[in-house]
Amino acid sequence: MTDAMDASEYDVVVLGAGPVGENVADRARAAGLTTAVVESELVGGECSYWACMPSKALLRPVIARAEARGVPGLSTAARGPLDTAAVLAHRDSFTSHWKDDGQVRWLDSIGARLYRGHGRLDGTKRVTVTGPGGDRRLLTARHAVAVCTGSRAVLPELPGLADAGVWTSREATSAPSAPGRLVVVGGGVVGVEMATAWRALGSEVTLLVRGGGLLPRMEPFAGELVARTLTEAGATVRTGVSVAEVRRAGAGGPVTVVLADGGRVEADEVLFATGRAPRTDDLGLGSVGLEPGSWLTVDDGCRVEGSDWLYAVGDVNHRALLTHQGKYQARIAGAAIAARARGERTTDSAWSAHTATADHAAVPQVVFTDPEVASVGLTLAEAESAGHRVRAVDYDLSGVAGASLYRDGYRGHARMVVDLDEEILRGVTFAGPAVGEMLHSATVAVVARVPVDRLWHAVPAYPTISEVWLRLLETYRDTRSGTE
Template structure:
């Protein structure tokens, strides 16, 4: 243990993914001395094992599927993907799992970096254990922000410890294509990785506990994704429970609860996420290690005396997506800065009740074939909230721009209108290219734009954006 004196900063940030980076940058921009602690690669899951590498794997699969339905182009894309080129591009997009560029950026915004494992040791106190075995003691004048994110939550399947299963990390960084890949789960990671690896040459079998894919989205979204996966050759088995696992002769042996067996070269467990809070000293703040951190709308952790502890990003479970975490981070950094200067938090650019977008207008894109894009409430969520809603459905294939996109376009769109307020509260699109539609829907919901005003937002012809006119015409009847 080093004997150096305790280092003091205005703000300490534990966790150097994109959320922690943004908290640190915003606190620094407010004039506060800030240090960021990261035990792995600066840039976190999104940069190295999630957003960037997964989309690099998915883009060729989705582009080929779309191109195969464009007259005059379809014969040119009939062959298999160049696996070596796809994986090389994935490696490049992941910066070859090196974080020098991220470090340079952090230096440019005058935030210090300490590499190691950070743990709370008391109010505004943090100890960092470095890889060299040294311990660095830190004190915060104003705030400590926890931005440690999540890890894969593995189910308690007998034999799981013997099979070396893939999680999302291995699925996005693997350097060879497994001949047979079993995917356990039916959520976003499961369908995206099934899409990518089937396109790269694996024979993918999906083992889904529920009776449909993407259970938290509108039912038609999961149905269209299931159709696309089956057309690509994926074997989807619904209402399926994995009873036990074993690895034998370098193969994974999978026993199902109905007595059936199957084998795979690799198995991906895409069965949810858990907070990275087991070993960060939460007990010293009166909290339970391993728990999600509950926060108020300024991202202060509730139940901690003194209001010095903040939790930002996935670790607070408000919206487990990178773009939402970065939104929270920008707000949290500004709020911490305002409070350090004894200014009211409504002096920030985001107003007093700052965290609203991670409740009412959370956009998401699932990069499958077809794409799924959604924001706001689903029909089930809207009904459970007690709202009176009108459901407006439209076949995206009837939009003129769809036929400019691909031949034989298949898709669907749904808009939910709060009939008491006459505003949009939820939109879901399913079809090729719909990811670029979601921000217009996000603006409509976040801005609470009255339906009467949306009539004056004229979409260009012929584009997929014309769905907004078709929504309104269908609503008017």
């Protein structure tokens, strides 16, 4: 560091201008705290340009066509292929063509100061920012520094992979055209969503999964339904296989994926959707006694353990790697920072504005495949592993009047995991067309610990898919009375 380095002081310094960093800055500014935001890429972050928004823009036409194909009077008209160019153009509009002018204007509107460049911690409450031209500036924080730098895709160490030019989630959501043949490695959320999108946009898709099924962190029926629909759409789904090597034949040439059993799969592109790592490797963590490249452990106010000024919000704390959960944490962290700046005592009450509890056992998530999968809370296996005495209550969604009207051949399933001792729901999972919009009702039931007997008085409208709530409760009543 040189004495000539420009320096500025703020109440709060935020590293990362994705949705999480934006929300921390917004809450800090609303509380009257001066706030600086440091961003090395695009303001708006991963979600806006390479994840949530472009992926869902790719998937919405796919899902809409699938729904139309099941509706009498529309099915014939919806038999044709998607207009791939139009879908990709629509995707580009959702990313603002990878320009962040609008997001920058929003930051300006709340009064936050944006610094373009790479930010690194430089001791307690100090951040150095190296700008695009190499100029350096020192930012100091009176009250807090919030690390909101997110996560990045992880590639496994495989022979040939480093030189093969494979896709990660970023290339999969921003590709300018559909590859003729696409191999997707990984059966998690990114893998199945991108397999769904690119198959519908004309690619021959092969999905390679090391484990025994898709969506392994959800109820087994969810992955089974998605695998069935992908297969019917013409994708090849292979489970129980591992990749041993990847080779590309020259720049822009075809890729050979060599499997552990000696088999080979040829493709034009290969997407590895095999995990995430925190973007903390070049963040200066060593200057404050933390391990570079590590996930940052935090308390329920998102304050880094052992610190009274450093916060880690969103993916970097590894509590729940989802945009909506990160934004939730940001609201909590922003409120906690503001309260402490005013000298107020924060509380760890479960319903406190300064305490994040929803990312322990009530995390909602939607997988935008055909069919959609929506879940909140614990799966049956997770609840049992946690020591709860529970029962799974299942119902075939095709037996609900609203589902049968939604489309011919509606295929779906619902499960609620009931705590038999407390008579509350530990988790709920839906798999079927349009179930994502039902998830919030399940989230409220799980978060608020609504007693099962009270849920009888939350009457679902007829004929809607949400009538499955009544059917689940009836099924539970029947099984409960049969064991009493």
